[in-house]
Amino acid sequence: MSPTVLNRLDHLPRRNLTVLALTGIGTLAGGFHNTTSSKELIADVLGSEDPELMVQVRDRADELSKARHEGYGRALSLYDAVNRSQHATGGLRFLANVTSGLPLIKRLSALTPATDTLQAVDLGLKVAAEMLAFTQVNGLPGDSFGAFAAALADYGQQERVRMTALICFDALLPLGDQALERLDGLLGAAGSHDLREMPAYPLMAGLIPGHGDDAHMNFIRSSVGTWSGWAQGFVGQLGLTGQKAVQALEQTIGPWQGGFEQLAVFLDAFTDTYYHTGVQAVARRLVERAAAEI
Amino acid sequence: MSRALRWGLGLLLVAGLLLGAFLFLPFRDWLPGGTVGDIAKREVVNGTAFNRLFPKPEMGEQLVFTQEKRGFSEARLKRGDEVLALLAISDTTTAPAARSKYAGSTAVIQGWPLVEQGPQASGLLVADRFQVKVIGQGSGLDAERRHELLGAFDLKGLAALKPALKAGSDRPARALPPGRQAPVNAPLPKAERSPKSAVLEPAA
DSSP: OOOOHHHHHHTSOSSSHHHHHHHHHHGGGTOOOOOOOHHHHHHHHHTOOOHHHHHHHHHHHHHHHHOGGGOHHHHHHHHHHHHHHHHHHHHHHHHHHHHTTSSTTTTHHHHOOOSHHHHHHHHHHHHHHHHHHHHHHHBSOSSSHHHHHHHHHHHHHHTHHHHHHHHIIIIIHHHOTTHHHHHHHHHHHOOHHHHHTSTHHHHHGGGSSSSSHHHHHHHHHHHHHHHHHHHHHHHHHHTOOHHHHHHHHHHHHOOOOSOHHHHHHHHHHHOOHHHHHHHHHHHHHHHHHHHHHO | OOHHHHHHHHHHHHHHHHHHHHHHSTTGGGSTTSSGGGOOGGGSOBTHHHHTTSOOOOTTOEEEEEEEEBTEEEEEEEETTEEEEEEEEEEGGGOTHHHHTTTTOOOEETTEEEEEETTTEEEEEETTTEEEEEEEOTTOOOHHHHHHHHHHSOHHHHHHHHHHHHHTTTSOSOOOOTTSOOOOOOOOOHHHHHHHHHHHSOOO
């Protein structure tokens, strides 16, 4: 039996590198609050600390997250898959960076998929996972496309820190400040073999609409197309740049001497920001529903 | 190898294959535990039917729909960037326990029982089935404003959903997983339709 959403929330770290990175990048987006207690979250949504009500909400939330068709668990498996993949590629690239100076294992660096194209595919998978997870958790809210777009925009505003981390760590740092403009071109150059190289892909393939790698690549491109329009507005609104992201991170994780790309690789290998904020986002939506249903 | 051992190994292999098939092939959708409280999806009203019953926002406020699932629809009432309240309609078919708290209720709105849950949440049970809820967020809403919002829902339309659902329960039994559903047509209350057609019919 896999743990419920709220169990996972209760087991998130209170202080580690992930939290420090999020706290740092959060200063660009109005501050990061690290919610790691389901009780605190329930009391916040309910506006009451009545223990009996809180137990009812908790029980209902656990029941909802166990039901497979409700999608809350599925969203977390998507985040899990992406996170594992990020560690795998990040770790490999980090190793290559470290070992490229040593003659005997120099060849390892030739194995690393650190090209811009693969980075773009990685970001594409993350954005696609985000879209899929959104529909798993929230369904298709509203009766019109406009209402659905409003729901997405509202989600983006509510999850500002998550979106800032995604944009900074996976786009601006590794691909430069023009990342969002370049993204479509980079994905256009990528083939389905690039997709198959991503460790997250086999785990996600069953949840992406369409059959075959090419259909999945098309889905990823169209998700990224939708998302990058919104993300460009978001970047403009907060004035995000790679430089600013590094400065924000330096406040919490200390001075950084290397390049932007190395920082991105380091964060990929050693932090779980995508999973961490993902669990928090799903948990909040779940509690909002449970509170309304008790 | 003895005959018994061969039979034993054979049976073990078959059992292992069967178990594997159950765990790894997409049989899981038919196993219990897929839906909330193991209640079939077709017995639960789709959230799409609730959307049009939400109150219209006042000047300067917006209503943003945030979740829509089987038996549930939720929206946020916002003013600018501030979230004032969560508004939700749910079908209590999957949560029968939620109905019991209305038994001792004396307060009513438009004839339906009203219950307060803590200082920020008010609930209304319509037609003994649909729960309408307003939960104040952030700085909160006072009880009077919450009751006003509850009354602004289309409660008549909501109460009328029930008979329409029974008649419409011949909808396809298997629905796609949430997120892949095509928007389902809201079941129109039959009760409203019949008087109209009676008026339109030429007098005999």
